[in-house]
Amino acid sequence: MMMITKEEILNLIQIARNSLVYSYCPYSHFPVACALLCHDDTIYTGCNVENAAYFGSICAERTAIVKAVSSGHRKFRAIAITSNLMNDICAPCGNCRQFMVEFGKDLIVILANHK
Ligand SMILES: O=c1ccn([C@H]2C[C@H](O)[C@@H](CO)O2)c(=O)[nH]1
Numbered sequence: 001m002m003m004i005t006k007e008e009i010l011n012l013i014q015i016a017r018n019s020l021v022y023s024y025c026p027y028s029h030f031p032v033a034c035a036l037l038c039h040d041d042t043i044y045t046g047c048n049v050e051n052a053a054y055f056g057s058i059c060a061e062r063t064a065i066v067k068a069v070s071s072g073h074r075k076f077r078a079i080a081i082t083s084n085l086m087n088d089i090c091a092p093c094g095n096c097r098q099f100m101v102e103f104g105k106d107l108i109v110i111l112a113n114h115k
């Protein structure tokens with residue numbers, strides 16, 4: 001079983017929250033961001049990047065995974081996902097869940113509200 005410390009969790013959530021400002025979401029007006037912790041402790045951030053062809057939009061989670069994989073990382077420990085919702089969490093879509101499980105079934109998924 002993969003382990004993660006409380007400090008690592010809080011750090012990932014903070015980094016994800018800090019990346020919300022980069023979200024490009026002129027169509028949904030729903031900013032989502034995340035922080036992906038690699039096996040070697042490298043962290044990649046991601047945000048949703050939308051497109052006028054809405055189904056061409058990419059979610060925050062896949063942005064981070066694609067950044068990491070295209071930089072040589074394939075083993076991940078955890079991902080923290082957040083949005084601008086003060087009192088609710090944002091759950092990853094099916095496409096992103098498929099992307100996550102592709103690289104390991106024991107990824108720790110942290111869903112955080114906005115501070
Ligand atoms: O877990 C999620 C859920 C939604 N979105 C994005 C996709 C789209 O840009 C917007 C509205 O669904 O939020 C993400 O990035 N991650």
Ligand SMILES: [Zn+2]
Pocket residue numbers: 059060061062092093094095096097
């Ligand atoms: Zn998604």
